[in-house]
Amino acid sequence: MWRVGGWRRSQAAEPRAVPSVGALSSRTFPTPPGGASHRPQGDIRMRGVRACERRPTMWPSRKALLSVLLLAAPLGAQAPDFWDVETPAVLLDSQGRTVAVWVGTTQSGEHGIFVRREDAPADSLRLDAVASSSVSAPSLAPLANGGFAVAWNADDGSGAGLFLRLFDAAGRPASPETLVSAPRGGDQEGILHPLPGGGFAAVWTTPGVKGREVRLALRRFTATGVQRGPVVILKTFGTAETFNAVTPGPGNAVLVSWRLQNGTPCHWRAQRISLEGAPLGPSFAICTFTGEEGYTSSPSIAAGGGGYIAVWDGPASGIFGRRFALTGAPLGPTFRIDTLESLGDLYDLYGSTAVATPAGAFAVVWVVEGETDYLFGDAIQARLYGPDGTPLAAPSYLDSPFYCLPGDGLPSVAAGLDNRVAVAWESLCWDPDAEAPAHLDVESRIIALSGPPPGPGSISFSSLAQFGANEEDGFATVEVRRTGGSAGAIRLLFETAPGTALPEEDYVPVSGRLIWTYGNASPKTVRIPIVVDDRPEGPESFRILLRHFPGGGPPLATATVSIDSPGFLGFPTNSWDAFTEAWEGDSVTLQVERTGGRRGAVSLGYGWEMCCGGEAPIAGRLAWPDGDATPKHFTIRIPDDFVADGYRVGWAAFLSEPTGGARISASVHYVGAQDDEVSPRPGVFFLSARQQPVVVGEAGGFAELRVLRVSGMGGTVSVRWSVQAGTATPGADFQPVSGILTWGDSDVSLRPLRIPILNDSTPEGDETFDVLLSLPRGGARLGDPASLRVTIRDDD
Numbered sequence: 001m002w003r004v005g006g007w008r009r010s011q012a013a014e015p016r017a018v019p020s021v022g023a024l025s026s027r028t029f030p031t032p033p034g035g036a037s038h039r040p041q042g043d044i045r046m047r048g049v050r051a052c053e054r055r056p057t058m059w060p061s062r063k064a065l066l067s068v069l070l071l072a073a074p075l076g077a078q079a080p081d082f083w084d085v086e087t088p089a090v091l092l093d094s095q096g097r098t099v100a101v102w103v104g105t106t107q108s109g110e111h112g113i114f115v116r117r118e119d120a121p122a123d124s125l126r127l128d129a130v131a132s133s134s135v136s137a138p139s140l141a142p143l144a145n146g147g148f149a150v151a152w153n154a155d156d157g158s159g160a161g162l163f164l165r166l167f168d169a170a171g172r173p174a175s176p177e178t179l180v181s182a183p184r185g186g187d188q189e190g191i192l193h194p195l196p197g198g199g200f201a202a203v204w205t206t207p208g209v210k211g212r213e214v215r216l217a218l219r220r221f222t223a224t225g226v227q228r229g230p231v232v233i234l235k236t237f238g239t240a241e242t243f244n245a246v247t248p249g250p251g252n253a254v255l256v257s258w259r260l261q262n263g264t265p266c267h268w269r270a271q272r273i274s275l276e277g278a279p280l281g282p283s284f285a286i287c288t289f290t291g292e293e294g295y296t297s298s299p300s301i302a303a304g305g306g307g308y309i310a311v312w313d314g315p316a317s318g319i320f321g322r323r324f325a326l327t328g329a330p331l332g333p334t335f336r337i338d339t340l341e342s343l344g345d346l347y348d349l350y351g352s353t354a355v356a357t358p359a360g361a362f363a364v365v366w367v368v369e370g371e372t373d374y375l376f377g378d379a380i381q382a383r384l385y386g387p388d389g390t391p392l393a394a395p396s397y398l399d400s401p402f403y404c405l406p407g408d409g410l411p412s413v414a415a416g417l418d419n420r421v422a423v424a425w426e427s428l429c430w431d432p433d434a435e436a437p438a439h440l441d442v443e444s445r446i447i448a449l450s451g452p453p454p455g456p457g458s459i460s461f462s463s464l465a466q467f468g469a470n471e472e473d474g475f476a477t478v479e480v481r482r483t484g485g486s487a488g489a490i491r492l493l494f495e496t497a498p499g500t501a502l503p504e505e506d507y508v509p510v511s512g513r514l515i516w517t518y519g520n521a522s523p524k525t526v527r528i529p530i531v532v533d534d535r536p537e538g539p540e541s542f543r544i545l546l547r548h549f550p551g552g553g554p555p556l557a558t559a560t561v562s563i564d565s566p567g568f569l570g571f572p573t574n575s576w577d578a579f580t581e582a583w584e585g586d587s588v589t590l591q592v593e594r595t596g597g598r599r600g601a602v603s604l605g606y607g608w609e610m611c612c613g614g615e616a617p618i619a620g621r622l623a624w625p626d627g628d629a630t631p632k633h634f635t636i637r638i639p640d641d642f643v644a645d646g647y648r649v650g651w652a653a654f655l656s657e658p659t660g661g662a663r664i665s666a667s668v669h670y671v672g673a674q675d676d677e678v679s680p681r682p683g684v685f686f687l688s689a690r691q692q693p694v695v696v697g698e699a700g701g702f703a704e705l706r707v708l709r710v711s712g713m714g715g716t717v718s719v720r721w722s723v724q725a726g727t728a729t730p731g732a733d734f735q736p737v738s739g740i741l742t743w744g745d746s747d748v749s750l751r752p753l754r755i756p757i758l759n760d761s762t763p764e765g766d767e768t769f770d771v772l773l774s775l776p777r778g779g780a781r782l783g784d785p786a787s788l789r790v791t792i793r794d795d796d
Contacts, residue, residue: 088424089138091141142194215235218275302415367379368380383396461481475528477525506530507528537597568597583681589634607619652671684782711783719741734769767794
């Protein structure tokens with residue numbers, strides 16, 4: 001960092017008007033109906049901090065730490081502490097490095113112009129300048145040799161003049177301070193503009209011959225700082241005209257714009273003029289009237305791609321723009337640049353500034369003032385457009401949205417040769433958690449016009465906002481990601497909210513802050529304690545919410561956390577009074593259930609033994625994959641001793657050795673086996689037919705089936721039979737009949753069933769109905785099949 005011009009004083013200088021970088025400008029801030037102005041009144045930074053209710057104790061010292069914040073951190077020694085920073089300007093030199101210049105006042109009272117290039121050692125580039133009573137409005141121009149030129153306005157002895165100094169490719173001073181404008185007894189304020197071929201032009205306003213006129217003067221320089229030709233008067237403004245800005249390019253020409261004091265809404269005009277002062281066509285209108293009577297603002301104009309883009313602050317806190325050909329013909333209608341829906345409630349937009357690349361892509365930068373759903377103070381937004389005027393992305397924030405506020409001036413913008421632009425602005429930052437005072441920054445960002453600008457990015461949950469928690473682990477872990485950018489700091493609040501899971505019973509409610517500093521895009525994790533219990537509850541869920549710090553308003557994002565566990569494995573009952581009845585020689589199938597959770601793969605072993613000597617050896621295993629809770633089965637065979645001893649033998653099935661974190665809920669199931677030699681079995685019922693499948697003609701009269709009693713003959717038993725419609729219609733295709741069949745002790749004879757079939761003359765295709773067995777009595781059981789389907793063949 002080094003000083004290129006200024007004077008030493010004991011008091012701070014009064015703020016100066018801020019020219020836009022890239023165009024010598026006397027832009028005005030519009031006054032909408034009612035008298036409110038976009039121009040910040042007083043100290044915007046003080047108002048922003050008070051709105052955030054920050055400590056007033058940080059303000060008396062107003063300590064300032066000056067740095068240029070780039071995509072890569074700048075090299076060199078740390079800058080001095082500053083009391084104030086004003087009107088920064090920025091450029092990208094021929095090697096793509098960022099150079100920033102500003103008016104600064106140090107804590108020791110030294111006031112002047114300070115410059116820094118991102119790779120320049122500060123101690124080798126600092127120097128004293130010729131003392132002057134005031135300095136203001138610095139500007140920059142790149143040189144073809146890798147160096148750069150710095151100009152600023154200062155007292156020339158007869159008013160304000162334009163001073164110049166050159167620096168070489170190493171960042172060393174290459175010339176003394178030079179007065180570019182001739183003293184004329186009045187203010188002559190100007191700015192630098194780059195020219196094709198590596199040179200530059202100094203442009204300034206100067207009093208006219210008659211005293212009431214203002215002339216716009218230009219002087220050209222080579223890349224080494226040698227003057228080329230005489231001073232050229234580009235335009236003379238009469239008393240009814242007010243100079244606005246001069247925009248360089250394209251080619252060896254500039255665009256001069258001014259305001260006509262004629263009371264019409266379209267009173268801004270522009271004209272293309274050669275560097276020799278010759279008009280290149282008539283002037284044309286730039287109408288910044290956007291529908292609200294009496295509301296207009298001065299445009300910022302950039303040249304590129306064979307045309308111009310003009311932008312201005314409009315009514316209703318809007319930023320508007322319009323593209324023009326070199327001839328001044330409009331290229332399409334006026335369009336809105338900002339998107340109101342992306343902001344919040346209380347805000348104001350001002351300071352719109354445009355910059356274009358040689359290929360015609362352009363960026364628009366502006367200040368967002370007030371409280372929005374994104375920030376608590378002010379911020380810098382930008383929007384990028386392709387050469388055809390198509391937006392490349394939605395407006396993006398460039399600065400730190402939390403605890404950093406833009407200063408009083410407009411953003412500065414400059415285009416490079418590689419389709420990139422640089423943006424710089426005053427910024428006041430502080431840390432609410434630290435006792436250190438606030439500090440001033442000159443912040444800058446580099447934007448590639450082939451894509452969106454490096455903004456703060458967006459915050460979202462990972463895993464599609466769905467997280468699972470194993471109750472046995474004791475914690476749920478939620479990940480929050482920052483994607484799409486890391487410029488600026490972001491602070492969010494997180495908090496839990498109940499769902500089917502209840503606080504304190506199923507989880508411990510938590511809340512806190514998530515903080516990302518500038519350049520940090522690493523994911524953050526939140527851990528929520530889970531309450532472990534022995535209740536088989538099944539999956540439950542709660543929510544975690546993200547909100548803007550310090551809170552309020554709807555959540556930015558919501559994620560669901562599902563609490564689940566491997567669950568409980570067991571028989572449906574573990575009671576001595578509930579067991580399965582069987583006979584010697586039977587095979588008994590038992591069911592094992594997974595309840596209270598389905599997270600992870602689990603298994604357990606099973607076995608059985610004659611009651612009741614304890615746990616049996618494992619005969620096999622049952623397994624459930626992750627998410628599976630379907631019942632599983634295993635079969636045990638009751639041996640037959642073929643002895644009529646009359647004993648009723650008890651058997652016990654055991655479950656043991658669970659895996660995957662599962663627990664056993666009911667580990668024993670009992671089976672009572674009757675002696676089939678002493679007490680014959682009641683038997684099993686099933687349906688049969690002479691031929692299967694059962695098919696009967698429509699004119700066949702009856703469908704004939706039979707019911708068999710097998711595997712037992714003990715006792716009196718019965719079973720109910722019925723007919724159930726399928727595609728056939730009861731009463732139209734068959735007669736709906738039903739009944740109860742009964743067998744006495746030792747009776748195993750067949751029972752025939754006859755279902756009447758009804759004939760009709762309607763062609764309707766084959767149709768079906770079902771014959772069913774149900775409700776066995778006397779200890780008998782239903783076998784397989786216990787139902788048969790009958791098909792009626794259509795003969796029409």
